[in-house]
Each structure stands twice: as structure tokens, then as C-alpha cells.
Ligand SMILES: Nc1ncnc2c1ncn2[C@@H]1O[C@H](COP(=O)(O)OP(=O)(O)O)[C@@H](O)[C@H]1O
């Protein structure tokens with residue numbers, strides 16, 4: 001049986017709600033075979049991050065070379081990369097293997113405030129990784145770090161998206177989870193030519209652990225099966241909306257999103 005394949009280059013979340021665990025569950029739900037290169041092991045639960053154990057850059061390169069030598073991912077995403085050595089290793093392999101169906105989720109800080117990207121590594125993201133990206137998916141605080149501007153109005157959100165496409169991303173999505181728009185939770189898209197919104201309803205819930213990982217993994221899965229970026233973004237937004245609406249009550253902190261809600265609700269068109 002021929003299947004489409006997607007690769008996540010990201011950190012492990014022992015709690016299962018974010019990171020590679022979230023990405024692989026999302027790939028599976030969207031009928032895509034999932035592969036992973038682990039960048040860091042985190043000791044994490046719904047209450048927060050208790051420890052971070054990075055993999056060496058050599059270890060990351062080795063995983064990527066093993067995948068690249070044998071399996072051909074149809075799309076690739078990056079999540080938590082933790083430091084500039086790992087960013088360089090990931091960008092090098094992505095370039096060498098010509099993995100140009102690339103989604104970059106520039107993960108920086110976990111809910112609860114733990115640092116998932118060292119401070120001096122944001123420049124490496126801009127220099128080495130973002131120029132390779134088909135889609136980049138910062139939340140508002142991440143877009144602020146990457147652009148160096150405060151985003152406190154709709155105009156500034158657009159300006160930031162233009163700057164990020166200027167750095168080299170084909171498409172920038174500035175996500176709306178941290179953007180206070182009353183009962184809306186829409187994400188702004190800029191494709192270098194036009195702006196549009198992925199419309200969503202804000203769900204009043206604490207169970208939002210892993211929203212960004214799940215959303216970017218859904219985009220990656222859809223690109224892997226050959227959807228256009230616009231189609232992939234549309235489906236990913238429906239996927240995350242369902243995953244948040246039916247968020248899972250687990251643990252005493254921020255529970256995870258529900259990866260199977262989209263399929264169980266009968267939204268899957270395939
Ligand atoms: N409370 C919510 N209700 C509905 N959608 C949400 C909610 N919070 C986040 N989302 C959606 O989840 C996705 C991830 O957004 P965000 O939470 O901003 O990312 P991150 O997890 O990287 O901080 C976006 O599509 C966003 O609109």
C-alpha cells in the first residue's frame with residue numbers, strides 16, 4: 001500500500017499533548033504515515049515543564065540522515081528545536097535532502113512560561129530555517145520576537161506577517177490564540193500577495209495544551225497528501241477547532257487537545 005509520509009523534527013512531551021506525540025497523533029488522524037526526529041526530551045505534564053534534556057546536534061543529524069537515506073517524507077515540520085546547534089543541524093538536513101514542503105512552527109515558550117528555545121537561537125531560526133519554509137506559524141509573542149516589533153493592532157499584525165515573508169517564508173500564519181478578539185479566534189494568513197483570515201470561534205476552555213503543535217502538524221499532513229497550502233490551512237483550522245472544542249479533561253492543568261475529534265465528528269472528507 002502506498003502512503004503519504006510526514007516527518008516531525010521536534011521535542012518529546014512526556015504528557016503526550018504537544019511536541020512529537022501531538023504531531024504523530026495528528027498525522028495518523030489525517031491518514032499520513034508519521035516519522036520523527038527527536039530534538040529534546042521534556043519531562044512535562046498538563047501543569048508544566050519539569051525538565052529539558054536536549055539531544056546533541058549530532059544525534060539529530062543522525063536521525064535525519066537515517067530517514068533521508070531510506071524514507072522520503074512528502075512534507076516536514078519543525079517544532080521545538082531548543083538551541084542554535086540543533087537548528088543548524090535541522091536546516092542542513094532539510095536543505096541537503098531537498099525537503100521543500102516545510103512547515104516551521106517557531107516554538108519558543110510553553111504554556112506556563114518554560115523556555116523551549118534558547119534566547120540566542122531566534123536569530124538562527126531567521127537565518128537558517130525560515131528562508132526554507134513554505135509555511136511559518138508563529139503565535140503573536142513568537143512573531144514579536146522574530147520581527148522585533150510589538151504587535152498590538154490589526155495593522156501591526158499585518159506588518160509583522162509581511163516582515164516574516166520578507167525573511168523568506170512563502171506563507172506566514174500569525175495564529176490567534178494569544179490575540180484577543182472577543183469570541184473570535186482567527187489566524188491571519190499572508191502569502192506574499194494577499195491577506196486572509198482563517199476564521200474560528202474562541203472556545204472558553206483551559207484544555208489548550210498543544211494547540212500550536214496540532215495545528216502545524218495538520219497543515220503538514222495535508223501538504224503531504226498533495227493539498228495546496230490554502231486547502232491545507234483550511235483543513236488544519238477545522239481540525240484544531242474540533243480538537244479544542246472537544247478538548248480532553250486529563251490532569252489538573254491545561255489538558256490536551258482532542259486529536260480524534262475531527263475524524264469522529266465526520267468532518268474528514270477522505
Ligand atoms: N481557545 C481557543 N479556541 C479556539 N481555537 C483556539 C483557541 N486557542 C487557540 N486556538 C487555535 O489554535 C491554533 C494555535 O494557536 P495558538 O494557541 O495561538 O498557538 P500556540 O499553541 O503556538 O501558542 C490556532 O489556530 C488558534 O486560533
Ligand SMILES: Cc1ncc(COP(=O)(O)OP(=O)(O)O)c(N)n1
Nearest residue numbers: 011018019110111209210211212213
Ligand atoms: C515538546 C514540546 N514542544 C512544543 C511545545 C509547545 O507546544 P504548543 O502547541 O505551543 O502548546 P503549549 O505548550 O503552549 O500548550 C511543548 N509544550 N512541548
